[in-house]
Amino acid sequence: MIPELEKPKQLTRGELFISHLRAATGASHKALEQLPLSLNLTADHVDRDAYVRYLEIMYPVIRSVERFVFRAVSDVLPDLSQRAKLHLLKADLDVLGGTAETATVPGFDAAMSHAYAMGIMYVIEGSTLGGRVILKSVQPALAFGDLRGCNYFAGYGAATGPLWKGFLMQLMVYASKHNADNEIVAGANHAFSTIFELLKKG
Numbered sequence: 001m002i003p004e005l006e007k008p009k010q011l012t013r014g015e016l017f018i019s020h021l022r023a024a025t026g027a028s029h030k031a032l033e034q035l036p037l038s039l040n041l042t043a044d045h046v047d048r049d050a051y052v053r054y055l056e057i058m059y060p061v062i063r064s065v066e067r068f069v070f071r072a073v074s075d076v077l078p079d080l081s082q083r084a085k086l087h088l089l090k091a092d093l094d095v096l097g098g099t100a101e102t103a104t105v106p107g108f109d110a111a112m113s114h115a116y117a118m119g120i121m122y123v124i125e126g127s128t129l130g131g132r133v134i135l136k137s138v139q140p141a142l143a144f145g146d147l148r149g150c151n152y153f154a155g156y157g158a159a160t161g162p163l164w165k166g167f168l169m170q171l172m173v174y175a176s177k178h179n180a181d182n183e184i185v186a187g188a189n190h191a192f193s194t195i196f197e198l199l200k201k202g
Helices: 013-033 036-040 048-073 086-096 114-141 157-177 181-201
Strands: none
Touching (some): 013 157, 013 181, 036 048, 048 086, 048 181, 114 157, 114 181, 157 181
């Protein structure tokens, strides 16, 4: 008897949206990763000055996220206190002699919808997951014997993976309940393009 073929799993509304979101932001994401300051983070010989400059540019981004974007998603994401990273960036810059600029990043400072803010959070939380890969490059290359100088890329430590999965679940639930796919994608692409322009200028 020929065994019956297993029917392929049917994706949920939320899973379909995540697939769409990844595809719709793929070009922006790739462009960001190809910038010199981004490529330096995983180069065979990480340039220390370029590394510090990367952190200096990201400080106002994360500061704006935690001041304004967090406020917009506070009733959607109940675990925001676990997702704070500004203090990690500040600790790294203090150790490395970098400057923690207090400027506000355009587009992250105005009132925004929950959906748009969730799109921005998708980029920020995804970068935290990717930071664990960067940590494996930066830490030995710059001879950081402990996490001093690379706290930001250490992210949430062992909780990074679970927190990323938790965020995706919350995003899928949100996308399933609200007809705001385009706003979420717009928020994510805005975050990618904004960070791209900041890092491009160096």
